[in-house]
Amino acid sequence: MPAALWFSLxxxxxxxxxxxxxLGVLGMYRIRMILHRVGSFELAIKKSPEDSWTSxxxxxNTHELQWHRTVSLSLKPGVELRRSTLTxxxxxxRPGSDVVEVEARDGQSTIYMSLREASFHAMISWADSAPPEEAEIF
Incomplete structure (x- = not known):
């Protein structure tokens, strides 16, 4: 093989x-950027009981709970749940752990969550302290 071909390869x-x-550095920067925001926490979800957990x-946020996939380059959240309709x-x-599993409903959709118990209590407080929404006139 000629030297020029080896050099090109x-x-x-x-x-x-x-x-x-x-790409690895950008992915790590994205994770760091999201986790350093106020109100961020570790959260694994699945969309049905049969699915596997996605970290x-x-x-x-002010009006919604956003979920960002760990392994992704997207800055947009993968899931958004409205605060006003979230139950x-x-x-x-989980036995021998401080991790809890909970079902969250946002109107029609259901998401299964796995998170630390302290984060769950923070999420409940955040959801309960939502400001009242004004009824739309038009």
Missing amino acids: GFLIALLLLALIL GMGLF FSDPHR
């Missing part, structure tokens, strides 16, 4: 490695 491999490293980060089932504690 090596350059291409180096470029791919650099792109992978850059992520919850974030209390929770009783928490079920």
